[in-house]
Amino acid sequence: MNTSELLARDSFIERNARSRAKALLDEGSMTELVGPFDRITSPWLAMQQLVVQADDGVVVAKGTLEGLPTVVLAIEGAFQGGSMGEVGGAKIAGALELAAEDNRTGVPTQAAILFETGGVRLQEANLGLAAIAEIQAAIVDLRRYRPVIGISAGTVGCYGGMSIAAGLCSYLVLTGEARLGLNGPQVIEQEAGVAEFDSRNRPLIWSLTGGAQRHQSGLADLCVEDDTAIMRATVARLFRQGVPKQHRSARYADFLASLAQLDASVPATAQQVRAIYTRGVQS
Amino acid sequence: MTMYLKQQLEDGVAAAAPVAGTGCRGVRWLAALTGDAQLDGSYCAALHVADATLAGQPARYIAVVPDPHNRFARVRNGEIGLLEGWQLARAVHEVIEADRDAAVKRPIVAVIDVASQAYGRTEEAYGIHQALAGAAGAYAEARLAGHPVIGLIVGSAMSGAFLAHGYQANRLIAFDDPKVMVHAMGKASAARITLRSVEALEQLAASVPPMAYDIRNYASLGLLWRVLSPADPDAPGAADLAMVRQSLEEALADIVASGRSDLAGRQNDGLRQASGKVRELLRQQWQGAAR
Numbered sequence: 001m002n003t004s005e006l007l008a009r010d011s012f013i014e015r016n017a018r019s020r021a022k023a024l025l026d027e028g029s030m031t032e033l034v035g036p037f038d039r040i041t042s043p044w045l046a047m048q049q050l051v052v053q054a055d056d057g058v059v060v061a062k063g064t065l066e067g068l069p070t071v072v073l074a075i076e077g078a079f080q081g082g083s084m085g086e087v088g089g090a091k092i093a094g095a096l097e098l099a100a101e102d103n104r105t106g107v108p109t110q111a112a113i114l115f116e117t118g119g120v121r122l123q124e125a126n127l128g129l130a131a132i133a134e135i136q137a138a139i140v141d142l143r144r145y146r147p148v149i150g151i152s153a154g155t156v157g158c159y160g161g162m163s164i165a166a167g168l169c170s171y172l173v174l175t176g177e178a179r180l181g182l183n184g185p186q187v188i189e190q191e192a193g194v195a196e197f198d199s200r201n202r203p204l205i206w207s208l209t210g211g212a213q214r215h216q217s218g219l220a221d222l223c224v225e226d227d228t229a230i231m232r233a234t235v236a237r238l239f240r241q242g243v244p245k246q247h248r249s250a251r252y253a254d255f256l257a258s259l260a261q262l263d264a265s266v267p268a269t270a271q272q273v274r275a276i277y278t279r280g281v282q283s
Numbered sequence: 284m285t286m287y288l289k290q291q292l293e294d295g296v297a298a299a300a301p302v303a304g305t306g307c308r309g310v311r312w313l314a315a316l317t318g319d320a321q322l323d324g325s326y327c328a329a330l331h332v333a334d335a336t337l338a339g340q341p342a343r344y345i346a347v348v349p350d351p352h353n354r355f356a357r358v359r360n361g362e363i364g365l366l367e368g369w370q371l372a373r374a375v376h377e378v379i380e381a382d383r384d385a386a387v388k389r390p391i392v393a394v395i396d397v398a399s400q401a402y403g404r405t406e407e408a409y410g411i412h413q414a415l416a417g418a419a420g421a422y423a424e425a426r427l428a429g430h431p432v433i434g435l436i437v438g439s440a441m442s443g444a445f446l447a448h449g450y451q452a453n454r455l456i457a458f459d460d461p462k463v464m465v466h467a468m469g470k471a472s473a474a475r476i477t478l479r480s481v482e483a484l485e486q487l488a489a490s491v492p493p494m495a496y497d498i499r500n501y502a503s504l505g506l507l508w509r510v511l512s513p514a515d516p517d518a519p520g521a522a523d524l525a526m527v528r529q530s531l532e533e534a535l536a537d538i539v540a541s542g543r544s545d546l547a548g549r550q551n552d553g554l555r556q557a558s559g560k561v562r563e564l565l566r567q568q569w570q571g572a573a574r
Contacts, residue, residue: 031572034564043557047491060565062572086493090561097545097562098569120442120467122477127493127555129442129467130506133419133450137546140423161446161467167416168423182412182443183402190472191402192357208408219410248413249420252372259365259409264354268408277409 010228013153013177017074020114020153021061023228024072024235029063034091042085044124053079058088060095066236069102069109071095077116077156084162085121089131096138096148103145110146110239113139113169114153118184119160132161139168143247147171149238153226154178154211168249171238172220173231174211180220181209207270217277219248254281308438308517309346309361309396315519316392316528317344323374329353329367332374337390338532343378345371346394347448357403363444364401368414371448375421379428390431390535393422395449396438399469415447422451426545431538433531436498437516440465453541453548454508454534456527460516463498470496492554505553508534 001009012020022030034040036054045052057079061072073092075082084092092113102109120128139148150169152158154177158166163182166172174180183191185199198204207213215223221238224230258280262272310331317335326332329350334343349361358364363371375391382388401411426432434452445465449455457463467473474481488494492503502510509530513523541548550559 031568033568033572034561038564040557040561040564044491044493048487062569086555086557087561090558091565094562094565095569098565118476122468122473123491123494125467125473125494126465126501126504126506127558129445129450129465130504130549130555131558133446134546136416136419136446137423137426137451140420141427141545144427161443163412164415164419164443164446167410167413168420180412181407182400182415183407184476186475187468187472188402188404188407190475191399191469196357196402197404197407208404214410217410219413247420249372249416250376250424252369252376252417252421255414255417256366256369256373259369262405262409264356264405268405270408273408 011226012228012231013155013175013226015228016078017059017076017114017116018061021059021072021074024112024232025061025063025065025070026067030061031063033060033062033095040087042087042124044085044127048123050123056085056087056091057082058091060091065110065239068239069107070112071099071109072112072114074114075116080121082117082156083121084117084119084128084132085124086127086131089128089135093131093134093138096135096142100138100142100145103142108146110148111142112149112151112235113165114151115158115162115166116152116156117158117160117162118156119162129161132165135165136168139165143168143170143243145243147239147241147243149173149235151231151235152178152180152211153231159184168247170244170247173222173224173234173238174214174220175224175226176211177226178211179205179209180211180214208268208273213270213273217274218281219277251281307349309394310348311517312435312437312519312527313344313346313394315524316394326370326374327366329358330370330374337392338535340387340389342390342392343374344392344394345374345448347371347397347444355401355403355405357401357406361396361398362401363397363415363418363447364406365409365411365414368411368418368447372417372421375418375425378430379421379425382430388428388430390433391422391425392531393432393434393449393452395434395436395440395445397441397444397448398439399441400443400447415443418447419451426451426453429544431535433534435527435531436463436465438462441469442467453538453544453546455506455549456509456511456530456534457498457502457507458516459498459510459512461497462516464496465498465501466496503554505555506549508537508548
């Protein structure tokens with residue numbers, strides 16, 4: 001990419017959650033539900049004298065994409081690290097539940113989730129965890145009818161219980177700036193020691209959990225450029241593809257066969273992961 | 284698997300020193316609830332799967348237990364790692380497949396005592412999140428297919444491990460006991476991530492119910508269907524076993540009577556009033572929005 005192309009580029013990553021959601025939907029079709037003017041904020045943050053946000057860091061955007069009813073659930077990574085509290089979690093779970101209900105009454109509503117999240121908001125711990133369980137339940141319900149597309153553009157990435165939710169999506173789209181993993185590097189270092197994982201070793205973190213690696217090892221469907229038009233076209237194409245024959249989360253036989261070949265006594269490398277999963281999972 | 288092997292496994296487990304200190308409860312309660320039923324030997328040692336009965340009909344019981352000899356070093360104290368996640372998925376999908384054409388779907392009982400997800404480099408590299416999605420997705424699919432799923436929390440129900448094993452259940456039952464814990468993250472890590480000291484975190488947890496680690500605070504959130512007080516949660520006696528079994532049977536009857544395969548059963552009163560308000564407002568605004 002040369003300088004003029006770079007300047008002309010419409011970055012998806014640089015948009016905030018609301019702007020990302022709007023960009024994915026047909027022009028002029030977006031209505032925000034339970035938006036900032038409804039002022040449902042986290043009662044638990046307030047109780048701890050922490051700053052609340054009028055949308056609790058989650059945007060529920062309903063509209064159409066290529067004319068089809070679509071709901072985009074966008075997490076704002078800039079508020080509390082995109083963490084899931086009671087209110088934000090209920091917004092995502094509740095919207096997915098209504099989308100599934102639509103499908104049962106003949107309206108083929110589909111959903112995309114923009115994951116920019118560290119996982120559970122620890123200030124609301126068990127209520128965040130409970131909401132994530134409900135988000136997961138709703139994804140599995142809805143994906144029977146229409147695809148649920150997960151996107152993590154970066155730069156926060158997708159961690160904790162929400163990485164499990166991402167693993168339940170029909171399709172998963174990342175950029176090279178996104179990371180996807182269950183345990184954040186700091187948490188692994190805290191729990192298992194710096195010899196297990198050095199949270200300051202950023203090249204290692206990106207080589208193992210970055211968007212390019214996740215795509216090359218079959219744990220994500222695509223790794224796309226940071227470009228709004230490309231992102232929108234990709235999402236539209238995946239919706240057109242419809243529900244996959246088998247969801248990634250149901251491929252236990254393939255993953256177990258691959259993992260049987262792995263030598264657990266040596267530290268994993270990016271190359272090994274690609275080699276093992278390219279043979280067993282990406283087919 | 285032979286009874287001899289089952290016994291050997293239990294001995295091996297008893298010899299280990301699980302981090303959470305309750306790691307044997309899963310083994311013991313699953314064994315007590317399934318009686319003479321043999322463990323399915325086709326699963327990894329950290330997974331106890333037994334087919335027995337509940338209320339006179341076939342039921343599958345599943346527990347994740349400590350495996351001190353696990354070839355994955357970070358999965359030796361009752362954590363859920365890569366293999367455990369995908370094997371849970373298999374244990375549940377097998378049941379869905381077996382009952383695909385059955386009029387009555389057999390119940391699944393998840394006996395929950397899980398220390399945490401596995402924290403390790405190998406686990407992250409090979410996508411432990413996807414393995415746990417395999418497990419959570421399988422339980423959710425079973426529930427949606429009409430299998431009554433009951434989670435029995437006998438020890439720790441921590442974070443990603445709980446999401447993978449139990450949190451998708453139609454009904455959750457927990458023991459009222461100091462060693463029973465539900466949380467999103469261990470205290471040291473939670474303190475580090477929220478930039479607080481462990482002492483400050485504990486102080487906050489005492490006044491903010493969702494931040495607490497104990498089961499009584501958790502029960503106040505309204506997510507549990509029932510709380511039980513066995514005389515000895517570490518060693519199932521005849522009276523305790525009868526009480527637990529009766530509660531499982533009542534949970535099963537309640538699920539069947541509700542006719543629902545979703546998680547509505549846990550949207551009780553409790554302290555989750557904001558969740559209810561969000562859902563109510565979403566529903567009001569949903570129909571008016573563009574289609």
